[in-house]
Every structure is written in structure tokens, then in C-alpha cells.
Amino acid sequence: MPATQHYAYPDAIVTTEWLAGNLSDASLRVFDCTTYLRYETGTGRPYRIESGRADYDKGHIPGSAFLDLQGELSDSSSRFNFTMPDAQDLAARFAAKGIGDGTRVVLYSRSSLQWATRIWWMLRAIGFDDAAVLDGGFDKWSAEGRPVETAETRYPAARLAARPRPGLFVGKEEIRAAIGDAKVCTINALASDLHKGENPRYGRPGRVPGSVNVPALALVDAASLTFNAADAVAATFGAVGADKSKRILVYCGGGIAATLDAFLLHQLGYEDIAVYDNSMNEWARDESLPIELG
Template sequence: MTAPVRYAHPEAIVDTQWLADHLRDPALRVFDCTTYLHYETGTGRPYRVESGRRDYEQGHIPGSAFLDLQGELSDQASPFNFMMPAADDLAARFAARGVGAGTRVVLYARGNPQWATRVWWMLRAIGFDEAAILDGGFDTWRAEGRPVETGETRYPAATLVVRPRPGLFVGKEEVRAAIGDPGVCILNALAPDLHRGDNPRYGRPGRIPGSVNVPALSLVDAATRALGPPEAVAAAFAAAGAAPSQRILVYCGGGIAATLDAFLLHQLGYRDVAVYDASMSEWAKDETLPIERG
């Protein structure tokens, strides 16, 4: 009999009942990470970024604070949205928001868990391992009729020691060098139309040559926003040709959806996974980089 597939790091996924039972824990730090992308045409940019703060102010999980991913946790000097800051800089920003030694962090979002997994992956990259994703996020919390509040929460500042894991984010040079390498799987987390090259949202339509497609949203229940069951998620990656023995480089449009695939690969026991941070926002506009369609 084949052993059932299980997520390898269940401590990094909590459900709404667990969170409801632990909301009064003084060491708990809960953050709404919601961001919205408004896709536009004719503007020269793939989308407009909107912070989810307004929705947070109108109602959020009691005791949770808000993290503005683009405005607060991203490299403001970069020409691309959502880029990872230097590790020391990012750690200082998290510490100012109450993340540090002795704290347990739960991250959630509205509509799409990729915003929570992005923050989770960033925390992991600087060596903080006491973070978890709320399965189903705010959507499930509200659907279950659980309480919300409108007052803003600010946690006291903490001390966060940086223990960088430099291999968790990569740039275009490592991705380009990986093309055609059988020891590396380049994996696209974008929707199929973008992977095929039917949609020019990011500039030149198409994909990184040789990359395979596991759309991030295909790994999430469309109704509940809960993460897919381990068996189905594992089957999706296996069908695409992503093997646990390979280094997996995941990309998308701007390094967000890619973190949902990366988080679930990590949960399935893949040991060598990285996110191409600038992703197609950079690749599609750089004429020196190869691209393929079809």
C-alpha cells in the first residue's frame, strides 16, 4: 500500500480554529498581508498595486496588524514591485512590527493566499522559522462567522537576529544559466495563457525557455481559498516534471504567485527551491533574455 502524501511542515499551516483558540497568546503576532493587483492595459505597466489596508480597517481578525508588502517590506529603490530588500534591512522592518525572538507569527490574506506565502518566504529567507499561513485566510474566517474588529493593532518592537538563507531568492543570471540543465526545473506559477504567450501583460509574451507550468491558483480551492490537499498538489508538480531531486526555480509575474508554489513544494519535502524575485516583470522586458511561446 502506498503511504499517504502529507505536508512535511504542518507547523507552518494553521487553521481558523487553532487561531481562534490562540488569539490571546501574548507571543502571537497575526498579520493581514492583503494586496490587490488591478490589471491595466495601455499604461505601460502590467498592473496597479493597491494596499489592502482599507479593507483591513473595515474589518479584520481580532488582534491582527496590517503589513503593507509593497509600501513597507519591499525594496523601494528597485524598478520592480515587491523586490526583496537586503536581509538586515528587512529584519529591522519586521522587528519594528513586533516580529522577533519568542514570537509566533500567523500570516493571512484576503482572496489569495499568495500574499501571505510571500511574506512567509521572506521571513524564511532571513532565518525566521516561527511563521505559519492561515489556511483559507480571511475568507474562511468570515465564512465561518468568526468575529472581526476594526481597531488597528500595533505590536511592541522586538529584536530579530538575521540568519540569512541566500539560496531562496535568485536573479536572472542564475535562471538563464539553468536553462537546459537537467538538474534544474524552472517552474512558472502564472496562469496558462501567460505561460503559452497568449497574453502580453508583462511585455514580450511567453515564458522562460524550457519552463513548465503549475499555476498557483490551481493549487488553491476556488471557493474556500484553502490550500489544496497534499495528494493533489503533489500530483500537479509531478505531472509537470518537477522532481524532488532537482533544484526548482519558481517564477511568475513579480515573485508573488511563485511563493505559493514554493511554499507548497517546501511542504512536500522538496529541499532545493528558490524564487526568481523579479520574474517576468524583468525577463519579458529584457531583450537579451530568451523567451518562447506556444
């Protein structure tokens, strides 16, 4: 039998048990990263963005602060949602929230882990490596009857120097250049109906030509919202030809779900992974870019 696959960076995934036992650590910075996408029809936009702040105010993990991805950590000058700011700018925004040298960061979200993995990938892109995702998120914490509080936490500002890793996010030109390149595997993290072109949510229905489909939802246990076991995740990526010798480009609707795929690829030891930041929000609306159905 093949050797059991293990995640390469176990410190980047923490359990609810671990977090409960470490909440008193003065160096710990815990953040609720929740955003909701409210899907609408007939509005000309794929979804309405709703901050998770209201739910944070109703109850959150004790001592945790809130990060508003669209409102505080995205490029407000971009015509697309959730676009990464400049690395230096983003580092300053994170520092203002209390993330910096000497801190250990734990990120969690509600209903979906992808909001926590998005912030994790952004931190990694600017060179901050002492961050982890809470496996199961707030849903698991709450289901276990663990304590919550309503008082807002604000951490003191920190110092954070950006050490950018520019290859972790890419734009449409690199995605287009990769079409037909046998050395690249392009992965769509959206649901299969969007991949096949059965759902026109983002404009022109379809996918980047030649891309394969690994929905982010397929990598997480639906009941517990915990990451699937490493063996199962490795088999899922292996089945679509995502070989470790290839550059892996991951996209979705707006660069959010793609980070869950990217996070677990990194955990499996893949070394050349990038997320297409604006994803189908950009690709589907640009008539000059090719699209594939079926």
C-alpha cells in the same frame, strides 16, 4: 496503493479553528498581508498595486496588525515591484512590526493566499522559522462568521537577528544559466494563458524557455481558498517533472504567486527551492533574455 502524502511542516499551516482558539496567546503576532493587483490595459504597466489597508480598516481578525508589502517591506530603490530588501534591512523592518525572537507569527490575506506565502517566504529567507499561513485566509474566517474588529493593532518592536538563507531568492542570471540544465526544473506559477504567450501583460509574451507551468491557482481550492490536499499537490508537481532530486526555480510576474508554489513544494519535502524575485516583470522587458511561446 501508494502511501498517503502528508505535508512535512504542518505547524506552518494553521486553521481558522486553531487561530480562534489561540488569539489570546501573548506571544502570537497575527498579520493581514493583503495587497491587490488591479490589472489595467493601455497603461504600459502590467497592473496597479493597491494596498489592502482600506479593507483591514473596515474589519480584520481581532488583534491582527497590517503589513504593507510594497510600502513597507520592499526595496524602494528597485525599478521592479516587491523586490526583496537586504536581509539585515528586512529583519529590522520586521522587528519594528513586532516580529522577533519568542514570537509566533500567523499570516493571512484576502482573495488569495499568495500574499501570505510571500511574507512567509521572505521570513524564511532571513532565517525566521516560527511563522505560519492561515489556511483559507480572511475569506474563510469571515465565511465562518468569526469575529472581526476595526481597531488598529500595533505590536511592540521586537529583536530579530537576520540569519540569511541566500539560496531562497535568485536573479535572472541563475534562471538563464538553468535553461537546458537537466538538474533543474524551472516552474512558472502564472496562469496558462501567460505561460503560453497568449497574454502580453508583462511586455514580451511568453515564458522562460523550457519552463513548465504549475499555476498557483491550481494548488488552492477555489471555493474555500484552502490549500489542496498534499496528495493532489504532489501529483500536480510530479506531472510536470518536478523531481525532488532537482533544484527547483519558481517564477511568476513579480515573485508573489511563485511563493505559493514554493511554499507547498517545501511542505512536500523538496529541499532545493528558489524564487525568481523580479520574475516576468524583469525577464519580459529585457530583450537580451530568451523567451518561448506556444
